[in-house]
Amino acid sequence: MEKALLSEEDVLRTVAHCESSGDKIMVAGKGYCGHLSIGRATCWVEYTLQNGHAVLQNVYAHRLEIQE
Numbered sequence: 001m002e003k004a005l006l007s008e009e010d011v012l013r014t015v016a017h018c019e020s021s022g023d024k025i026m027v028a029g030k031g032y033c034g035h036l037s038i039g040r041a042t043c044w045v046e047y048t049l050q051n052g053h054a055v056l057q058n059v060y061a062h063r064l065e066i067q068e
Contacts, residue, residue, distance in 0.1 A: 005041075005061065006041075006043055006059060006061050010038050010043050011043065011045060011056070011059050013036060013038070013043075014034065014035065014036040014038075014043045014044075014045045015034075015045055015047060015054045015056075017034070017036045018032065018034030018035075018036070018045065019054070023035075027046070030046065030048075030057065031046060031047055031048035031049070031055075031057060032045075032046070032047055032048070032049070033045070033046045040063055041061045041062065041063050042061060042062050042063075043059070043060075043061050044058075044059070044060050044061065044062070045058070045059050046058040046059075
């Protein structure tokens, strides 16, 4: 996370957003992938759910704007 200039809070907010909104995709054999725009960056998380808790697999960020 430090390399991507993301805080732990950014990552937790992103996972919480993905779970509460359902705005995530299931990647077969890997878990979930989702994102949240935070300021000028977009935080991406890849995670699995185990016993109701998110287990992070990968975290990265891009400085781009996603228009839906």
